[in-house]
Amino acid sequence: MKFGHFDDARKEYVINTPKTPYPWINYLGNQGFFSLISNTAGGYSFYMDARLRRITRYRYNNVPLDMGGRYFYINDNGTVWNPGWSPVKTELDAYECRHGMGYTIITGKKNDLKAEVTFFVPQNYDGEVQQVVLTNEGSTAKDFSIFSLAEWCLWDAQDDCTNFQRNFSTGRVEILGSTIYHVTEYRDRRNHYAFYTVNDTIDGYDTDRDAFLGSIYNGFDNPETVKAGKASNSFADGWSPVASHYKKITLAPGETKTLIYILGYAENPQDKKFASTKPEGLLTREAWVLNREKADAMIEKYNTPEKVAAGLAELRATWDNLLSIFKVDTPDDKVNRMVNIWNQYQCMVTFNLSRSASYFESGIGRGMGFRDSNQDVLGFVHQIPDRARERIIDIASTQMPDGGCYHQYQPLTKKGNSDIGGDFSDDPLWMILSVAAYIKETGDWTILDEMVPYDNDESLAKPMLDHLDVSFYHIVNNLGPHGLPLAMRADWNDCINLSCFSDTPGESFQTYTNPKFKAEGGYSKIAESVFVAALFTYTGPAYVGILEHLGKTEEAAKAQAEIDKMKKNVMESAFDGEWFLRAYDANGEKMGSHECEEGKIFIEPQGFAVMSEIGKDVGADIKTLNSIDKYLNCEFGLVLNNPAFTKYYIQYGEISTYPGGYKENAGIFTHNNAWIICAEAYAGRGEKAFEYYSKIAPAFTEETSDIHKTEPYVYGQMIGGKDAQNFGQGKNSWLTGTAAWNMVAISQYILGVKPEFDGLRVDPSIPAAWDGFKASRQFRGDTYEIEIKNPDHVNKGVKSLTVDGQAVDGCIVPVAGDGKTHKVEVVLG
Ligand code: BGC
Ligand code: NOJ
Numbered sequence: 001m002k003f004g005h006f007d008d009a010r011k012e013y014v015i016n017t018p019k020t021p022y023p024w025i026n027y028l029g030n031q032g033f034f035s036l037i038s039n040t041a042g043g044y045s046f047y048m049d050a051r052l053r054r055i056t057r058y059r060y061n062n063v064p065l066d067m068g069g070r071y072f073y074i075n076d077n078g079t080v081w082n083p084g085w086s087p088v089k090t091e092l093d094a095y096e097c098r099h100g101m102g103y104t105i106i107t108g109k110k111n112d113l114k115a116e117v118t119f120f121v122p123q124n125y126d127g128e129v130q131q132v133v134l135t136n137e138g139s140t141a142k143d144f145s146i147f148s149l150a151e152w153c154l155w156d157a158q159d160d161c162t163n164f165q166r167n168f169s170t171g172r173v174e175i176l177g178s179t180i181y182h183v184t185e186y187r188d189r190r191n192h193y194a195f196y197t198v199n200d201t202i203d204g205y206d207t208d209r210d211a212f213l214g215s216i217y218n219g220f221d222n223p224e225t226v227k228a229g230k231a232s233n234s235f236a237d238g239w240s241p242v243a244s245h246y247k248k249i250t251l252a253p254g255e256t257k258t259l260i261y262i263l264g265y266a267e268n269p270q271d272k273k274f275a276s277t278k279p280e281g282l283l284t285r286e287a288w289v290l291n292r293e294k295a296d297a298m299i300e301k302y303n304t305p306e307k308v309a310a311g312l313a314e315l316r317a318t319w320d321n322l323l324s325i326f327k328v329d330t331p332d333d334k335v336n337r338m339v340n341i342w343n344q345y346q347c348m349v350t351f352n353l354s355r356s357a358s359y360f361e362s363g364i365g366r367g368m369g370f371r372d373s374n375q376d377v378l379g380f381v382h383q384i385p386d387r388a389r390e391r392i393i394d395i396a397s398t399q400m401p402d403g404g405c406y407h408q409y410q411p412l413t414k415k416g417n418s419d420i421g422g423d424f425s426d427d428p429l430w431m432i433l434s435v436a437a438y439i440k441e442t443g444d445w446t447i448l449d450e451m452v453p454y455d456n457d458e459s460l461a462k463p464m465l466d467h468l469d470v471s472f473y474h475i476v477n478n479l480g481p482h483g484l485p486l487a488m489r490a491d492w493n494d495c496i497n498l499s500c501f502s503d504t505p506g507e508s509f510q511t512y513t514n515p516k517f518k519a520e521g522g523y524s525k526i527a528e529s530v531f532v533a534a535l536f537t538y539t540g541p542a543y544v545g546i547l548e549h550l551g552k553t554e555e556a557a558k559a560q561a562e563i564d565k566m567k568k569n570v571m572e573s574a575f576d577g578e579w580f581l582r583a584y585d586a587n588g589e590k591m592g593s594h595e596c597e598e599g600k601i602f603i604e605p606q607g608f609a610v611m612s613e614i615g616k617d618v619g620a621d622i623k624t625l626n627s628i629d630k631y632l633n634c635e636f637g638l639v640l641n642n643p644a645f646t647k648y649y650i651q652y653g654e655i656s657t658y659p660g661g662y663k664e665n666a667g668i669f670t671h672n673n674a675w676i677i678c679a680e681a682y683a684g685r686g687e688k689a690f691e692y693y694s695k696i697a698p699a700f701t702e703e704t705s706d707i708h709k710t711e712p713y714v715y716g717q718m719i720g721g722k723d724a725q726n727f728g729q730g731k732n733s734w735l736t737g738t739a740a741w742n743m744v745a746i747s748q749y750i751l752g753v754k755p756e757f758d759g760l761r762v763d764p765s766i767p768a769a770w771d772g773f774k775a776s777r778q779f780r781g782d783t784y785e786i787e788i789k790n791p792d793h794v795n796k797g798v799k800s801l802t803v804d805g806q807a808v809d810g811c812i813v814p815v816a817g818d819g820k821t822h823k824v825e826v827v828l829g
Contacts, residue, residue, distance in 0.1 A: 001706035006699065006713070007098070008333075011319070011341050013713045015039045015097040018085035021709040023066040025359055025734070026099040027349045028128060029121035030318075033265055035128050036357060037104050037119055039097040040086035042069035044153070045128055047192070047265045049412040050356045050363025054157035055182075055194050055265055056150050057240075060362045067219070068151060070263065072132060073226040076113055076144040080226055083108035083115040083132075087220040099713070101319035101345055103312065112138030113251075122302065122311035123318055127264030129302050129311065134259070136251035147226050148245045148261055150196050151209060152182040158364040171241040173207045174290060175283040179299070180207055180243035183290055192267040195295045196243035199260040199303040204231030204246040212244050235283060258305050266294035322348070322383045328751060330773040334699035339746055342698065346714045346739040347379035351391070353735060356411070360717075360732040367410040367417060370395060371492065372737060374430035379740025381434075381441045382755075382778075389444070392434055393452055396467045401454040403428050403467075403474030407510075415456050420511060423522060425478070425488040425532045428471035429539045435468060436542035440755040443780050443815065448546070465546070472543050475536050476562050480584065483569035484528035485536060487583055489513075490653075491529045492604060492672075493640075495664035497653025498527035498585050509654035517586075524586035530574040531582065534605040537566050537612035545757055567614045575615055579627040580605045582641075585651045592641070599652075601631050602641045607675030611682050621683055628676055629688065636728040637668035637695045638676055639721035661724025668719040670696045674741035681749035681765035686795030689750050690767045697742065704728065715739055753777055753786065759812040762826050764788055765796040772828075783821040784813060792829040799829035 003024075004015035015024055023038035034050075036043035036058075043066075044058035058068045067087060074081055081090035084097070084106045094109035103120035114135045121128050136142045154160045154167050174181040179197035186193050206212035206225060211234030214224020225231050231246035249257055268291050275289040282289070302308055328339050354373050357363035373395055381388040398406045398416040405427040406416025416422075439445060447464055454460040454467075478486045487498045494510055499522070501514040513522050540563040547556035574581045582592025582602035592602040606628055610621040632638040644660030645652070658665035673696050680689035694700045696719070702712035710716045710730035717732035748754035752764035753775050760779050768790075775786040798811040802825045808814070813824055 001704070002702055002712070003705050004712075006337055006702075008337055008341065010098070010100065011323070012098045012100040013711075015099070016095070018092075018095055018097070021706060023359055024097075024099070024711045026104045027353070027734075028102055028104065028119060030102065030348070030352065031124060033121050033126040033128070034353065034357070035119070035121060036359070038066050038069065038359075039084070039099070039106070040066060040069070041071060041082070041084035041106055041117070041119075042066035042086065044068070045263060045265075046157075046357065046363065047126060049367070049410065050353075051157050051367075052155070052410070052412050053192070053265075054153040054155060054160065054363065055263070057153040057160065059161070066359075070119070070128070070130060071149045071220065072115065072117060073147040073149065073223065074110070074113065074115060074144055075147075075226055075229045076111055076142065079111060081108065081110045083117050089221060101323075101341075102315050109137070112136065113142055113144065118308075118312070120312060120315060123314055125298070125301070125311075126266065127262050127298055129308060130261040130263070131305070131308050132259045132261065133256060134249065134251065135256045136253055139253050141253065142251045143248070145203075145229050145246060145248050146259070147223070147231065148196070148198065149212065149220070149223075149242060150244075150263055151240065151242045152184070152194065154184050155190065155192075157362075169238045171236055171238050172286070173236045173241045173243070174286070175205060175207065175235070176279055176281060176292070178202045178245060179295065180205060180245070181290060181292070181295070182241060182243070183286075184241070186273070186290065187286065187288060191270055191273055192265065193290060193295075194263070194265050195292075196245075196263050197261065197295075197299050198245045198247070199299075200247065202245045203248050204233050206231050206234045206244040206246070207241055208234035208236040209240040209242045212242055235285070237285060260303060260305070260308055262299060262302060264295060264298045266298065268294065319345075324776075325382050325778045326747065326753070326776070328747075328773060328775045330751070331770050334694070334697065335746065337699045338697050339743075339751070342713045343379075343739065343743045343746070344383065346734065347376070347743050348383060350735055350737070350739045351376045351380040351387075354411075355735045358732070358734045361735055367408050368395070369408050370398070370405045370427045371407075371424065371430045374434040375737045376740050377434040378437050379743035381437050385438065385442045385444075388434075388438055389447055392431070392438060392447070393450060393464070395434075396431060396452045396464060397454075397456050399428070399431070399454055399467055399470070401460060401470065403470030403472075405431075423488045424490055425485055425529055426491040426535055428474045429532070429535050431471050432468050432539045432543050435464065436546065437755075439546070440757055441779075445549070448550070465550075468543055468546065472540065472559060472562075475532065480526060480528035481588065482528055482573035482584060483565070484530060484574060484584070485532035486523065486525065487527040487529040487532070488523045491532050492535070493531070493655065493664055495654035495658070496529075496583065496591075497655075498583060498651065499523035500653045501586075501650050502653065503650060526584065526588050527586040528584045530570065530580055530592070531605040531608070533566055533570050533574065534580065534608035534612060534614065537563050537570070537614060538608040540566075549757060567612065570609065571615045571620070574605075575620055579624045580609045580614075580620075587651060589651075591652065598643045598645050598647075599641045600643065601627060603628065603632055603638055603669070603672050603676065604640070607672070607679035610679040621679075625676075625680060625683060625685065625688070633692075634668075634722040635695075636701075636719050637670060638673045638692060639666045639723070640664055640669045640672065641666050644721070644723040659724070661721040661727065663718055666721045666723050668696070668721050669717065670715050670719065670738040671717065671736055671741055674738060674745040677742070677745040678749040681745070681752070681796075684765055684796040686750070686765040686767055689745075689765055693742070693746060693750060696738075697746075701730075715742060751775060755779065756812060759814045760784060761812050762786060762788070762801065762824060763796070763798055763811040764826075764828065766790070768793045768795050780815050780817065781819050782816045784824050785821060786824040786826065788826045788828065790828045794828050797828055798826055800827045801825070
């Protein structure tokens with residue numbers, strides 16, 4: 001069952017009912033100011049950091065779920081309704097929500113009055129513009145009133161939802177004309193404020209939430225002021241400040257009225273916080289006067305429909321440009337829609353926000369993740385390589401001199417987060433991968449010379465190459481009894497905690513260290529991760545390639561020897577006969593072996609082991625892929641492990657705390673499904689690769705939206721696995737490494753257009769039924785118009801490749817570097 005449809009021409013998903021199985025959201029903003037907006041206009045805004053600069057309030061885990069947002073209420077002769085249906089939930093005569101690239105348009109209609117609201121954050125602008133177009137579609141004149149509503153968060157989102165003894169007394173606002181300013185704590189230690197304005201005169205306002213609602217017993221669905229058709233002109237003094245504009249409107253038949261609201265954020269330098277004169281009409285309880293120059297300039301920028309149209313056009317052009325860098329035309333519309341629009345869009349969002357703020361990540365828990373943000377670069381680097389470069393350097397700056405990494409850092413301070421600390425065994429490797437991806441995309445080798453601090457300490461700065469070096473050797477220098485990497489606190493799977501042995505509720509599986517390992521430096525020197533071994537052998541060659549390019553032959557050979565040794569160690573101690581083991585636990589026992597009672601096979605190490613060709617000579621790759629198909633494959637994707645754990649295994653940690661079929665315990669973790677898709681494509685098995693791809697790609701799950709629940713245009717982290725009662729149900733949508741990895745899987749492995757150090761590889765692995773496909777790829781300043789022909793209906797194998805009619809050996813298109821368009825023709829067979 002569907003709740004809408006894709007409008008590919010406009011790059012939108014069109015939702016046709018407010019009652020989606022879960023709030024279906026979009027993200028507005030690309031640089032500093034961000035908003036989350038659901039299909040009923042729920043959600044919130046923040047500047048840079050969802051925890052430390054929260055602008056509007058949102059209550060997670062609320063009942064009903066999605067309550068709180070930017071709401072417009074209309075009172076049309078006693079009928080009160082919202083264009084997005086919620087919160088009043090009056091049945092509408094028509095409803096539509098269009099989520100597009102950085103904007104959302106919600107249209108509601110009731111009793112011949114139509115309200116179309118466009119929400120967007122313009123490029124390089126710290127505010128959300130909301131354009132409301134009201135049209136009287138009836139044959140008689142209409143008198144009605146419209147109320148806006150935004151509820152301020154007192155900046156620190158964590159404090160805002162816990163520290164009521166203070167916060168109920170600190171709230172501060174000011175009002176000047178049609179603009180309501182939020183200035184809590186501005187007098188003392190803060191230099192930022194927010195404002196909510198409308199480009200017209202108003203007939204009243206409210207700034208105190210309880211006055212707006214009329215009673216502390218009312219919810220947002222029942223505001224007395226709106227019902228009474230009149231604002232109460234409340235001036236907030238502590239409690240919960242809000243911003244609500246009230247306006248009376250009369251529309252003749254066919255007449256339209258446009259109002260532009262702006263929710264903005266501004267910072268003043270310390271010495272310019274205050275204005276010297278008090279504007280006439282300013283309503284304030286303060287002795288000082290806010291310097292509102294920045295807000296004035298921001299308001300001026302979008303105070304007419306023409307300016308709004310120009311802002312929207314600029315946003316659309318930005319996205320059209322970003323999405324023109326890589327475009328495909330395949331026989332499958334759903335593939336086209338994922339690759340050309342939604343997957344790339346989601347990659348930008350994950351790049352911007354890492355795992356911080358979604359409808360499943362509260363924005364107060366985590367900043368940017370070391371492993372997460374490095375992986376996000378993989379799917380995004382072709383879009384804005386400069387920002388990827390900056391990000392890589394920010395991340396690398398938090399690294400420790402020995403190659404260890406802070407697991408997370410705050411986007412506002414860019415400092416490593418010492419509450420979480422480090423010792424996640426996989427972290428350093430992802431940086432090798434992201435730096436390599438950046439160089440392969442851009443050919444910009446100078447990033448390796450960039451001086452990058454360790455532990456954010458400039459005096460410890462070393463060239464980026466040194467960071468790669470310590471990353472690589474951090475693995476080599478931390479091996480266990482079988483010569484495999486130590487598992488430490490966790491690897492990619494945060495929930496395999498082999499040194500935790502936690503028996504006390506509330507201990508964090510990621511940060512708690514069992515005292516028995518304290519003396520050993522915090523984690524077991526026995527527990528080893530086969531996943532990290534396979535990631536090392538997959539990633540290592542990129543490091544070797546970099547050294548070779550730099551003419552460092554000796555270092556390259558030394559690194560290669562370590563990779564070879566690791567492969568040997570894996571084959572000797574970690575191949576289980578039909579697949580690769582997952583780990584050795586702290587007791588030296590195998591995890592993920594046919595000998596185990598539960599959790600006999602895990603997905604994570606398999607894909608990277610296959611792509612590293614570990615044991616390929618003895619058929620380990622195909623055996624492994626077949627085992628995945630046999631034990632992990634199910635209707636909605638590949639589960640993470642099988643059989644699911646049915647008891648708590650103290651030696652394994654968090655993984656065995658989840659009921660079977662959810663999250664890391666046999667859920668369908670779409671992130672590592674992508675690694676298997678890559679591996680199947682790598683092995684030339686285009687049918688399987690495509691089968692797995694189509695099981696999880698959102699455009700394909702659209703048809704089962706009622707089961708899947710979450711947005712059909714973006715990936716979620718997890719789908720309930722075959723052991724779950726809610727098999728097929730999606731969760732944790734938007735902020736997941738799946739976005740980047742599935743972009744890699746479809747574009748570089750299935751469609752096979754893959755940047756390499758020395759050119760653009762074109763080597764697809766597709767369903768045999770395809771006659772071929774076309775792709776257009778901007779690469780290092782040139783454009784390649786690629787046409788793949790598949791006359792023999794094979795899965796993989798480049799029979800011939802020509803560039804502008806000239807035959808090229810192999811499948812790497814050399815870099816032309818002339819800024820022109822080149823025609824690449826590839827015949828498979
Ligand atoms: C979740 C993981 C997450 C980790 C760290 C765990 O509870 O299951 O998916 O990565 O917490 O926040
Ligand atoms: C989500 C985390 O953000 C990611 O870093 C981790 O790899 C996966 N969960 C698996 O545990």
